Amino acid sequence: MSLNVGVIGVGMIGQDHIRRLTHVLSGARVAAVTDVDLDRARAVADDLPGVTVHGSGEDLIADPAVDAVVVTSWGPTHEAYVLACIAAGKQVFCEKPLATTREACDRIVDAEVAAGRRLVMVGFMRRYDPQYRAMKEIVTSGEIGAPLLMHAAHRNPSVPDFFTSDMTINDSTVHDIDVARWMFDDELAAVTVLKGRVSRKAKAGFHDPLLVVLQMAGGVLVDVEAMVNAGFGYDIRGEVVCEDGTVELSESAGAVVKSAGRYAGRVPANWRERFVGAFDTEFQAWIDAVTAGGTTGPSAWDGYATTVGCETGLAALRSGQREPIVLRERPDLYKPEAGA
Numbered sequence: 001m002s003l004n005v006g007v008i009g010v011g012m013i014g015q016d017h018i019r020r021l022t023h024v025l026s027g028a029r030v031a032a033v034t035d036v037d038l039d040r041a042r043a044v045a046d047d048l049p050g051v052t053v054h055g056s057g058e059d060l061i062a063d064p065a066v067d068a069v070v071v072t073s074w075g076p077t078h079e080a081y082v083l084a085c086i087a088a089g090k091q092v093f094c095e096k097p098l099a100t101t102r103e104a105c106d107r108i109v110d111a112e113v114a115a116g117r118r119l120v121m122v123g124f125m126r127r128y129d130p131q132y133r134a135m136k137e138i139v140t141s142g143e144i145g146a147p148l149l150m151h152a153a154h155r156n157p158s159v160p161d162f163f164t165s166d167m168t169i170n171d172s173t174v175h176d177i178d179v180a181r182w183m184f185d186d187e188l189a190a191v192t193v194l195k196g197r198v199s200r201k202a203k204a205g206f207h208d209p210l211l212v213v214l215q216m217a218g219g220v221l222v223d224v225e226a227m228v229n230a231g232f233g234y235d236i237r238g239e240v241v242c243e244d245g246t247v248e249l250s251e252s253a254g255a256v257v258k259s260a261g262r263y264a265g266r267v268p269a270n271w272r273e274r275f276v277g278a279f280d281t282e283f284q285a286w287i288d289a290v291t292a293g294g295t296t297g298p299s300a301w302d303g304y305a306t307t308v309g310c311e312t313g314l315a316a317l318r319s320g321q322r323e324p325i326v327l328r329e330r331p332d333l334y335k336p337e338a339g340a
């Protein structure tokens, strides 16, 4: 029996998730779609047999033929849809961010805690990337000693004109913040954002690159080079330095060619190419967990902590100072012993 999924927001990533639900993964089918642009929703539904187009996200969530919901609309709309799913007792996969403010994430955490069970998974797909998973396995095993530092780079080839330095934190570094919390099973304690020499490719008033320094509660330091005008490709780097060794992500996305005294490999063109497998694994994990009656993966707490990290990162970008990160107490629902 297939899980009937409703998709709210059929823009770029909504359509990509519909493609994977329909053609790549097993155990689910798209049963309903909606979008603020109903013509777009109808156009997407035209290619899918037996799909209902709803006039609003709220109608889609209330549809008894929809078992579970995917929220891929614009970030500021996520809170209302996730809250409506919790109220309806329906499992929801919400693309990052869970919500765009600390207060909105608080309301979601409160609602889920009141419901007494996890209903929310947040789309931090790097946790499903085989390279990051291998890195975490080695760090967690302790075989190369305790972790001390992580060096990371998040280089986008280019960004659209509407992109701002704030979005470098909210849309790019958000993934590095999630990786740091997950990699070290620890919360962030503080963030500093350094602005240096600006790339000639950055538009006026845009600080590119940024150097974001995260301090974990346990003392590990994570430096993230966040650059969105790299030009040459989508280059994601990571190295964890431990007491007795280091572990790093592979340099190349494919085969490495050595010839004529040089070696060369492929740099992915964009985030879709780099993380396509991670998105597939992430979604299959969600389908399997929901079919089994629960959820899995990054929780509403992870969504909350990451949004607070980004908000504080923006304060650090403006102040130029080290800004402490203050989180509410973690509810029992999200403690490891609760299976979160």
Ligand code: NAP
Binding pocket: 008, 009, 010, 011, 012, 013, 014, 034, 035, 036, 037, 040, 057, 072, 073, 074, 075, 077, 095, 096, 097, 123, 124, 125, 271
């Ligand atoms: P997008 O192409 O702009 O798609 C968003 C879609 O939602 C658009 O069709 C938009 O319509 C629609 N929408 C806006 N308000 C809505 C509402 N109230 N109800 C229903 N639909 C609404 O954006 P995107 O790139 O797909 O991003 C969508 C979400 O996915 C964002 O939160 C983004 O951060 C996240 N994302 C995550 C990753 C990742 O790496 N995990 C990658 C990409 C995107 P209009 O265009 O008419 O406003």
